Amino acid sequence: MEKAIAKEVPKKSGEFERQPVPPSHFKDWRKFLGMYAGEHAAGTEFVIGPLFLTAGVSAFDLIVGLLLGNFLAVLSWRYITTPIATSQRLTLYYKLEKISGRKLVTVYNMANGLLFCFLAGAMITVSATAVGIPFDMPMPALTDTIPNSLSWVLVVLVVGAVISIVAARGYNAVAKFSNIAAPWMVMVFLIAGIVAAKRLGVESLADLWAVWGSGSEPFPGQIKFTFWHVLFFAWFCNAAMHLGMSDMTVLRYADNNSIGWTTAAGMYVGHYMAWISACLMFALYLKSPEAAAIFESGGVPPVSPGPLAYEVAGISGLICVLVAGWTTANPTIYRAGLAFQAIFPKSSTAKVTLVTGGVATIAGLFPAFAMKLLDFVAVYGFILAPIGAVIFFEHYFAERIGLRKNYAEVKGTSFNMGVLAAWLISMILFYGLSVYQGVFLSFFTFPAWIACGLLFLLFSKIFQKK
Amino acid sequence: MRTTHFALFVLVVMFSLAVLYYMDLLNQSRLNLGLLICTVGWFAGLAILDFLKKVK
Numbered sequence: 001m002e003k004a005i006a007k008e009v010p011k012k013s014g015e016f017e018r019q020p021v022p023p024s025h026f027k028d029w030r031k032f033l034g035m036y037a038g039e040h041a042a043g044t045e046f047v048i049g050p051l052f053l054t055a056g057v058s059a060f061d062l063i064v065g066l067l068l069g070n071f072l073a074v075l076s077w078r079y080i081t082t083p084i085a086t087s088q089r090l091t092l093y094y095k096l097e098k099i100s101g102r103k104l105v106t107v108y109n110m111a112n113g114l115l116f117c118f119l120a121g122a123m124i125t126v127s128a129t130a131v132g133i134p135f136d137m138p139m140p141a142l143t144d145t146i147p148n149s150l151s152w153v154l155v156v157l158v159v160g161a162v163i164s165i166v167a168a169r170g171y172n173a174v175a176k177f178s179n180i181a182a183p184w185m186v187m188v189f190l191i192a193g194i195v196a197a198k199r200l201g202v203e204s205l206a207d208l209w210a211v212w213g214s215g216s217e218p219f220p221g222q223i224k225f226t227f228w229h230v231l232f233f234a235w236f237c238n239a240a241m242h243l244g245m246s247d248m249t250v251l252r253y254a255d256n257n258s259i260g261w262t263t264a265a266g267m268y269v270g271h272y273m274a275w276i277s278a279c280l281m282f283a284l285y286l287k288s289p290e291a292a293a294i295f296e297s298g299g300v301p302p303v304s305p306g307p308l309a310y311e312v313a314g315i316s317g318l319i320c321v322l323v324a325g326w327t328t329a330n331p332t333i334y335r336a337g338l339a340f341q342a343i344f345p346k347s348s349t350a351k352v353t354l355v356t357g358g359v360a361t362i363a364g365l366f367p368a369f370a371m372k373l374l375d376f377v378a379v380y381g382f383i384l385a386p387i388g389a390v391i392f393f394e395h396y397f398a399e400r401i402g403l404r405k406n407y408a409e410v411k412g413t414s415f416n417m418g419v420l421a422a423w424l425i426s427m428i429l430f431y432g433l434s435v436y437q438g439v440f441l442s443f444f445t446f447p448a449w450i451a452c453g454l455l456f457l458l459f460s461k462i463f464q465k466k
Numbered sequence: 467m468r469t470t471h472f473a474l475f476v477l478v479v480m481f482s483l484a485v486l487y488y489m490d491l492l493n494q495s496r497l498n499l500g501l502l503i504c505t506v507g508w509f510a511g512l513a514i515l516d517f518l519k520k521v522k
Contacts, residue, residue, distance in 0.1 A: 180509070180512050181509075183473060183477060184476075184477070184480075184505065184508045184509075187477050187480050187481065188480075188501070188505075190481070190484070191480060191481070191483070191484040191501065194484045194485075194487070194488055195484065195487060195488075195494075195497065198487065198488050313497075313498065313501055314494075314495075314497075314498025314499075314501060314502060315498065315502050315505075316498065316501035316502050316504070316505045317501075319505055
């Protein structure tokens with residue numbers, strides 16, 4: 001999912017960062033189809049798939065929940081993000097700056113940058129599980145939160161250092177490599193799923209259904225996932241991109257609104273086929289004598305993408321895990337670096353990217369970020385999505401209720417308090433509800449988004465009257 | 467266009483290997499070897515084609 005970040009990385013100047021994209025630069029659906037299909041098959045898919053199994057999900061809940069949840073995500077891109085992107089033709093950052101002011105964009109960048117650092121840390125963890133295999137490194141268990149061995153620390157530090165240096169020095173080369181590797185990675189995901197299915201004895205749809213059956217008790221430390229958990233997770237794991245309007249930056253190049261449908265390629269390749277493949281790989285591992293021995297001793301089997309992929313696809317599987325983690329972590333670190341650089345504009349990009357890579361590497365040392373990826377991705381979408389509501393509600397309702405559009409730009413202010421208040425109140429309210437009631441956070445992403453939009457209109461009415 | 471044909475060819479070979487495995491016509495080690503050859507072929511082939519395109 002997270003490789004979607006790659007496309008957001010602002011390129012060199014002259015790519016219409018502060019002006020609408022002219023019609024001569026519009027692109028047709030073919031450009032978007034390939035981009036979305038490749039970008040959502042990332043390193044994290046190797047972890048998210050197995051984590052569904054650890055949450056005790058049933059076959060129906062997983063297969064149908066993902067099918068519908070991904071469709072709702074596609075609808076969000078098509079009917080919420082794309083119409084505004086093609087109408088405004090601006091990046092999220094510039095549009096946000098017009099509404100909320102430059103300083104609030106800095107706050108948004110800070111939140112974005114920090115979340116990207118932790119996400120990149122999870123990618124480094126994923127890559128480290130592949131690199132560690134030849135060294136017989138003990139893999140972190142599902143319940144591990146801190147590093148479990150010295151070899152783990154060393155491997156993560158080396159992988160993190162290489163990724164950070166490359167991100168700082170050769171971003172473009174890795175971006176190109178990432179594009180080349182994407183179709184191959186998708187094929188390895190598919191083959192891994194086919195091989196795992198064969199070894200599990202799946203010869204029909206009924207057999208596939210039987211692999212998960214009616215679900216099980218969740219593993220220690222995991223919450224039980226039902227159909228609704230799967231559906232809402234699939235819908236909102238990329239909420240920052242669709243409801244959060246982050247993809248305005250990409251879709252502003254679309255020559256018509258129907259291009260929003262091309263996101264289906266990303267959803268059904270990366271978030272359906274790849275997740276189910278990874279699930280099958282983990283299901284195969286759970287049937288192994290090693291996993292049985294861990295269960296018998298009262299332990300929890302590890303979710304280690306490296307060994308899982310090696311078991312079904314050999315060295316190619318290992319390379320796939322390494323490449324998937326690396327090509328995703330690279331733009332994530334670079335992107336986080338750019339976000340932080342906006343806050344410290346005098347620092348060089350390379351220096352900020354290196355420091356960001358260092359933070360991501362430290363995060364990668366702690367397996368908790370990867371092992372709790374379902375929760376982390378839910379938090380990521382929940383925090384960034386409400387900002388998109390500000391743009392959506394301003395676009396459709398501001399003039400109808402007599403509000404000025406692009407208030408910060410018109411007023412010449414660098415900080416629109418109404419936007420910050422709406423964002424914070426909606427976040428704190430629904431995060432508090434989630435913690436207090438013990439409800440999965442993705443259930444509250446949409447209510448928080450709506451609340452943020454309504455509060456923004458209310459506060460704007462009050463502030464603009466003043 | 468040549469790059470696209472090459473890429474499609476390698477992907478078809480990879481998928482065919484998986485189908486052969488599924489039909490019990492290939493064992494795991496042969497499949498792993500085939501996939502590794504395809505992987506090396508994919509990256510080396512595309513790099514060579516890219517280089518040739520630049521030379522031209």
